[in-house]
Amino acid sequence: MSKRRVAYYYDPDVGSYTYGVGHFMKPQRMRITHELLSAYGLLDKMHILRAERAPAEAMSRFHTDEYVHFLNTVTPETAQELTGNYSRFLVPAEDNPAFPGVFEFCSISAGGSIAAAQRLANGAADIAVNWAGGLHHAKKREASGFCYINDIVLAILELLRSVPRVLYIDIDCHHGDGVEEAFYTTDRVMTCSLHKYGDFFPGTGALKDRGWGKGKGYAVNVPFRDGVTDDSFKSIFEPVIDKIMEVFRPSAVVLQCGADSLAGDRLGCLNLSMHGHANCVQYMRKKNVPLMLVGGGGYTVKNVARTWAYETACALGIEQEIDPLLPWNEYFEWFAPRYRLEVPSNNMTDMNLQDGYLDHLRASVLQHLSELQP
Ligand code: V1S
Ligand code: CA
Ligand code: ZN
Numbered sequence: 063m064s065k066r067r068v069a070y071y072y073d074p075d076v077g078s079y080t081y082g083v084g085h086f087m088k089p090q091r092m093r094i095t096h097e098l099l100s101a102y103g104l105l106d107k108m109h110i111l112r113a114e115r116a117p118a119e120a121m122s123r124f125h126t127d128e129y130v131h132f133l134n135t136v137t138p139e140t141a142q143e144l145t146g147n148y149s150r151f152l153v154p155a156e157d158n159p160a161f162p163g164v165f166e167f168c169s170i171s172a173g174g175s176i177a178a179a180q181r182l183a184n185g186a187a188d189i190a191v192n193w194a195g196g197l198h199h200a201k202k203r204e205a206s207g208f209c210y211i212n213d214i215v216l217a218i219l220e221l222l223r224s225v226p227r228v229l230y231i232d233i234d235c236h237h238g239d240g241v242e243e244a245f246y247t248t249d250r251v252m253t254c255s256l257h258k259y260g261d262f263f264p265g266t267g268a269l270k271d272r273g274w275g276k277g278k279g280y281a282v283n284v285p286f287r288d289g290v291t292d293d294s295f296k297s298i299f300e301p302v303i304d305k306i307m308e309v310f311r312p313s314a315v316v317l318q319c320g321a322d323s324l325a326g327d328r329l330g331c332l333n334l335s336m337h338g339h340a341n342c343v344q345y346m347r348k349k350n351v352p353l354m355l356v357g358g359g360g361y362t363v364k365n366v367a368r369t370w371a372y373e374t375a376c377a378l379g380i381e382q383e384i385d386p387l388l389p390w391n392e393y394f395e396w397f398a399p400r401y402r403l404e405v406p407s408n409n410m411t412d413m414n415l416q417d418g419y420l421d422h423l424r425a426s427v428l429q430h431l432s433e434l435q436p
């Protein structure tokens with residue numbers, strides 16, 4: 063397997079922002095991931111880049127001027143008034159608080175993904191990584207599900223300036239609704255989200271939702287039940303991706319690596335091990351198409367850092383050289399008592415294996431995709 067030029071976007075300030083005490087989203091996870099990369103000696107093996115922070119004008123390529131202006135102005139003190147008692151922009155406020163520095167945090171996240179897209183588009187990198195990105199729920203005129211600015215939509219719009227077709231793949235436990243909605247009526251972007259579906263946020267992403275107008279067939283949804291294992295996930299992911307590569311022939315791929323699909327996540331309910339999750343990165347790398355990796359969800363912080371560090375090694379193609387025992391690092395005590403890299407799966411029941419659901423799901427998605435062929 064040949065080498066890949068990997069560009070890694072990281073802003074050392076990103077870990078200092080906090081959504082507030084008790085909120086599940088912890089920007090500190092990017093700092094811990096970075097520390098693991100440093101401890102493993104991986105930073106010397108890729109281009110480390112600090113992107114320019116995205117200005118308001120760049121965000122307005124997708125979001126409304128009114129919403130971007132609001133985000134650029136709001137403070138914890140003015141939030142109630144500027145949102146009309148939380149009736150617009152930040153609904154609900156518990157999910158999407160107006161935390162101090164929210165606009166700068168969004169500028170870092172979006173700036174990284176836009177710069178990553180530019181680097182892929184101009185051919186200076188084969189794989190570009192922005193673990194601060196992946197905020198897939200943000201809508202044109204409002205925040206949703208801990209996401210304020212949709213860095214993924216902005217990155218895809220940037221790629222579309224240079225390439226004809228972009229494939230978006232989303233392995234976060236939640237449906238990638240904001241990205242799907244943004245490109246629902248176009249055949250230039252195919253979105254494919256795998257997620258838990260049924261009595262689960264955000265409630266969208268049914269198998270039958272497949273795009274509209276020119277975009278009919280270009281939205282792909284894989285709605286899982288609780289407890290997906292590595293084998294179940296792989297048995298759908300690989301054939302579905304192979305079929306998409308055949309019928310859609312993307313010129314670039316954006317892979318959202320939300321880590322709440324891992325076993326033991328505080329919000330998720332799937333059962334992937336680190337290796338099962340990272341198989342998606344390894345599989346896409348082998349496709350030899352410009353590839354962007356972004357973060358997303360992930361609420362058991364130590365496991366997010368483990369997985370994104372390992373997936374960075376996968377991007378470099380040196381995962382075989384990674385010591386399964388964690389090297390000493392600034393956050394070493396977080397990894398007690400095992401001090402190992404692996405995130406194991408657990409013994410929860412895979413509800414997808416009941417009543418032939420998994421086989422039905424795979425067959426349905428593959429059937430939909432075969433209808434796209436001329
Ligand atoms: N599941 C879940 C969940 N938990 C919370 C939450 C709980 C306590 C807090 F202090 C703040 C938030 N919110 C939710 C979900 C949103 C999940 C977002 C996932 C994001 C991602 O991983 O895909 C990408 C970064 N929100 C809801 O379920 C909405 C409510 C309906 C229930 C929770 N309450 C707090 C708000 C309304
Ligand atoms: Ca998903
Ligand atoms: Zn999620």
